[in-house]
Amino acid sequence: MPTTTASAVCTTVGNNILLRLTSGERDVKLKALRELKNQIIGNRTKKLSFLKLGAVPAVAGILSDAVSAVDVADNDENDRIVKDIIVQSAAVLGSFACGFEAGVRAVLDAGADILIQRGCLVEEMPLLKSYMEVVDAGARSLKMIYQSKMAPKYDFLQEENMEFLLSLLNNESENVSGLGASIISHSCKTSLEQKLLFDAGVLKRLTSLLGGSLIQRDASLESIATIFKNNPEVVSQFVGPDTGRTLSCIIEIVKDRFARTRLLASLCLIVIRNASPCYLQDVGIKTKLINNLLELLDDPGRVGDEASFAFSSLIAEKEDMQKLAFEVNGVDKLYNHLQKGSLHPRRFEGILLALADMCSKLECCRSRCLSLQVLKLVVDALAHDSSDVRSAACMCLRSVSRSIKNLSAGSFMNETIVIPLVRLLDDTSTAVQVAALGAISNIVVDFTTRRSTFIRLGGVKLLVQLSKSMDSTIRLNALRALRNLIFLAEDKCKEEIFMELTASLLASLICDPEPSVQEQALALVRNLVDGRINSVEYIFAEDGIILDAVGRQLRIASKAEIEIQGMYVLGNVATGKESHKEAVMDQLLLRAENKAQSCIIKFLQSNDSRLRTAAVWAVLNLTCSSSPGSSGRLVKLHDAGIVSHVKNMVNDPCLDVKLRVKTALEQFNSFDDSLASTSCLQFLTVRAVGELSHVVDPSSKEEESIANYFRFSMKKNKKKKSTRTVKFCFDVPADSL
């Protein structure tokens, strides 16, 4: 079938209609409008072709003329035709704007939204206002326009706009009140706007609409959610008898017969719940919401797709909700949906994210996932066409790989997982790359030291490449992954990684414009120089540019996290040979410009106990009694005023700090006494403690158990004199170390 014939026909018909639209006779115009309307409704292809023929400005012109003609109305017949023309042209414009971006743009460009508002809805048109058809037609069309992302921003701050909006909401017609609600749902973005709307009392009307028709109910639910979203202040003002009524009304609607309404009601409650510490916190409502959303997943259409996102917003970051969801077999239910196969991408993404949230904090969820063989489906999703799905799959992996039990069993470090993940490091989408880095950061914490798999598959090359990315988020996450990869790695492994990284790259990353990147780079170096004495040598590569960079950053940094990592680097280097210790001394005693004292003094006085701890460690390691040069270093430290500061910390409120200070003081004192044989054992113990280079942060339960694992495994290793506890980071939010 020749395509040219079809489009030629289309154009002929199209041109014919457009020609008749320009006719001077109203009847002809009206007929042409109706035909145009019937051609384009539901028909995206026709909309496009009529758009190209310039239909939108033509119809907007007709509408404009008709609206002006209303004033000149002289008889009923005329009125009727003018009214019909307005209705039909509004319908045409509304249809062009319906789910069709190019159409919305054309309609807005022609100023049709203002025309429709003026012509159909504004009070000054009493003649037309008596025709409900006109009002309805106008309201419908405007609603279509406002449902688009390109809709003009409704300026709530303007008083007349607010009044107009209120008049819309209070209107009897469900199309008109629906338009009002639609404007709120789509235009209200800032907290100021939310407050304005709340203060204007729209909630009362919206609540009454909850009892209206289906359309009014749905529109109202969306609007209510929009007003409260992420705004604890507005929610806190939502008190009084009205509140109870509104809330119980919405809670009832959660059981509505229509799936979409149930979803909207749930979303509304979730929004209120998330913004308020006191509403909707009882177990009953929590369980109801969870069960409702899990059930909504069964819906085959859009509602089912969106239900999983709603579920995520309900449980994200909330351990109690995740536990409840687990108890009602949430993981299994999500898995069952995942299993169905050939899922719509949106649905696929939603379910993966929901699983990611379920497994973010609870080991029971992760275990369940792994026992159900979820991993296989997740790994398949890593190669999905949609970047959102790929991203979601990575996030799911990241959550599941927080399982220490399985990390230590090496469940994740195998080719089926690593190969597709590494491939994603090269993904076209930045978001996917970042998500993949997150998953990799966890997976490379492999306790069975099978990191060679990752290295062999080219992982390191890609990570190093990404650490040079223009995008700071990518640099940051790549460094985090490298940091975890290098943690307690074998010598050969470290060497390969360092060769790829190079000293100059590390030095420049330490001086990166982004503070968070600096922090990760320093943490990486800290893990790099940990281990055998020869690991410390890395920091002296290329004339010691890394050490210089570390020193420099310590002198100018203002962020505690950077200072902490930097001090631990110096502290670790100070466990090395004499020359290493001397190099650290040089760095410490170097003063920054305009500074009268060494930076370490500032750290010793810091409010942050972690920083004080790190600083004392460095001093400890520099002055350990068994090293020949220690007494000389002690003198220098004394002269710089550092020793007296440490002495002042003897009653530090933080136990960690206090214990280290005690040890340090004992070390200082040992140089005063002569070496008595009875003290030998004591010195040995002190020295062993002094070589501790990492400290575990007990704030995270998981890290504590990892630390215990290592304490155990290291104790078995007789060659090492010291027990080492370790520090590394899981890919967790910034506040945990």
Next chain:
Amino acid sequence: MSKKVITREEWEKKLNDVKIRKEDMNKLVMNFLVTEGYVDAAEKFRMESGTEPDIDLATITDRMAVKKAVQCGNVEDAIEKVNDLNPEILDTNPQLFFHLQQQRLIELIRNGKVEEALEFAQEELAPRGEENQSFLEELERTVALLAFEDVSNCPVGDLLDISQRLKTASEVNAAILTSQSHEKDPKLPSLLKMLLWAQNQLDEKAAYPRINDLATATLEDPAI
């Protein structure tokens, strides 16, 4: 396993003890008439029983006009009427719109207008398949009609049945009802389904007078 036997006398006595309100029954009847679109009957019933319909009877007339147009094969007319009633319906229901277009094609083929049918398929239906992959299979089936000389006896001949028209008509009816916030299915069939289900459940435990013919609803003695 021995089942409990309930005689007709016992059963009828039990039935008599259950009270049903007349208003409830009237509402069910009205709901049925309104949803199915029997305007005149609904109007008369309202007058005679005093039962208020749950939607405006005037809107039923419009809806019925659409349904009738489809049932008679005047699909273009039906589309115009739907768009007059509510231009949003077809714009937001791609599946319904596709089925209506499909029906138009079927009618053209039924009337032997092959040239027009070809053009229509090319211009109107093919784009639907392009816009939405899920329609492709049905599209192919429909277009296949054009390939056969003897359309009524071909593998896709069922598309020419009146039942296809009724199916489309029913779909349009449901969409209009939904847009008017009304439920698209009457309550009566659900009630009857429940009755049948309940009887099936009871069959496992007892022998009792059953309703086997829903149309007559007569009690038939249990087989002993």
